[in-house]
Amino acid sequence: MNRQEFVREVSKRKGLSKMRAYRSVNAVMDTIRMALLNGDEVEIGGFGTFAVVTDLKGERIPVFKAGRALKNIINISESEEK
Numbered sequence: 793m794n795r796q797e798f799v800r801e802v803s804k805r806k807g808l809s810k811m812r813a814y815r816s817v818n819a820v821m822d823t824i825r826m827a828l829l830n831g832d833e834v835e836i837g838g839f840g841t842f843a844v845v846t847d848l849k850g851e852r853i854p855v856f857k858a859g860r861a862l863k864n865i866i867n868i869s870e871s872e873e874k
Contacts, residue, residue, distance in 0.1 A: 842855070
């Protein structure tokens with residue numbers, strides 16, 4: 793799913809205009825981006841945590857760690873497909 797498809801889905805699920813959904817999605821992504829640039833973690837309960845780690849070369853790398861609830865939902869969905 794690319795950004796355009798994601799915005800379309802948010803628009804449909806929440807009954808928002810595509811422009812409003814686009815602005816909302818961008819606001820969330822900009823907020824996460826700025827928090828990471830400032831050295832903060834962003835923890836979204838039931839979803840996961842965005843953070844920045846430093847690798848062996850000293851490079852800062854953005855990472856996402858899925859939360860337990862998201863992992864459980866994914867695993868339940870996968871077991872139902874089998």
